[in-house]
Amino acid sequence: MKIAVAGKGGSGKTLLAGSLAFLFARAGRITLAIDADSAPNLGFLLGLTPGGADTLVPVSKNADLIAAKTGTPYPGVYALNFSVDDVVTKYAVSTPAGPHLLVMGTVTSMGAGCTCPANSVVRALLRHLLVERDEVVILDMEAGVEHIGRGTAESVDVMLVTSDAHRQSLVIAGRIAKMAQDSGIPRVELVGNRIQEPGQETVIRDFARVNALTVAGMIPFDPAVTRAGVNGDSISTLLGSATLEAISGILTRICPGQNVHGENV
Template sequence: MKIAVAGKGGVGKTFIAGTLACTFASRGLKTIAIDADTSPNLALTLGMTPEEANRILPIAENQSLIDEKTKTDYPGVFRISYTVDDIVSSQAVSTPCGVQLLVMGMVRVMGAGCACPAHNLVRTLLSHLIIERKEVLIMDMEAGVEHLGRGTAKNVDILLIVTDTHQASLVTAGRIADLARPAGIPEIAYVANRVTGSDSEAIIRESAHSHGVQVMAYVPFDQDILRAGMEGKPVATENKYTAVTEVQSLATRLEHNFLSA
């Protein structure tokens, strides 16, 4: 089962992705989470400390790995075909909730040489994981719509678009849905986050309907989660939070839809 989680920055997509990943892992499913955001913080949601998260070397910044996979004997020429099977075992980081985490990172190169090898390695790795591997895979995508233009969300089973009731969030969600459909993603659904009542449910449901998308979950606004976030406490495995239990219910629906066959 391969899940991509997208949405405007700040809508809670990392909370949704991380809680889903921890939930699947707690049920005995081998789970790989990919932080494909250019501002990665999925590690914190998965229970790592800031110090542990800062020690993770993103794939796009691992020059020795990039050279090993792409370098040739000819300056300016790099390999575009290579195996990446070993990257998961050698580069994935174990997290407290049992999820294996890969951080893609961003290529921080401006006028400092060709960034193509790093981009190609990330793209190849994403394709390998999405197309070939059999585990539960959850990608926390870059905020906005740029990732769809690059094709990094292709070949997933479902794209979950996280949104709240803010107009900017709804507009971005609609754009993502409209771009994802012609990209061939088989299933697209909204996850309504920070829902405060029937009025906000209706707003998100109407917006989703206008783009031909269903709302798969309504995650309630939870003040306790905001407080936990300010205190730096991970909540993805805490059943006492109503928002967490709703995401766990979403995980059950996804299991039924994609793993029960």
């Protein structure tokens, strides 16, 4: 299962991505969480300490890795064919919450065909993760989907786009969903977040209907999430919370063969 999560900054996309990765790992699935945001913080949610998270160098900024993969004896000439099979083994780290984490970082113009060394490595690595590997992959993305170019997008099983009921958040969610569909992602669904009253859910469902989007589920406003954020707690501390129960329901809906409360089915 390959799931990409996107949305406006502050919409709850990292919470959703981290929760999905945690639930898959807890159910016994080998799970790799990919932080592809320009301001990576998925590691904190998965239980890494600030010091531990700060030591992680994003793939796109790892000069030694990029040089090893793309370097040639000729100045200004870069290799475009190389293996990335070893990157996960060398650079993904285990987290207290269960999933392994790889910080990808971001580069620009991925979909425009830029062939600079960092872009080439990130593109090859994403294709390897999404096309050639069997484990569960959860991608915490930026608002755009430029990371995922043609030939890779169709290997994402589903993109979940998060939004609360605010108009600006919904407009951005609609743009992201359209970009994802145009990129070739076969299944794009909307997730409502921080729902405090029925009227907010109605606003999100009406927006989804007008924009021909399926709603994967609704996550309620949950003080437990706020407390966990203030305390710097891992997602694992939210077991039994309304948030994780709602996200468990979303996971069951998009992946009905997965029992997130225990064994695979």
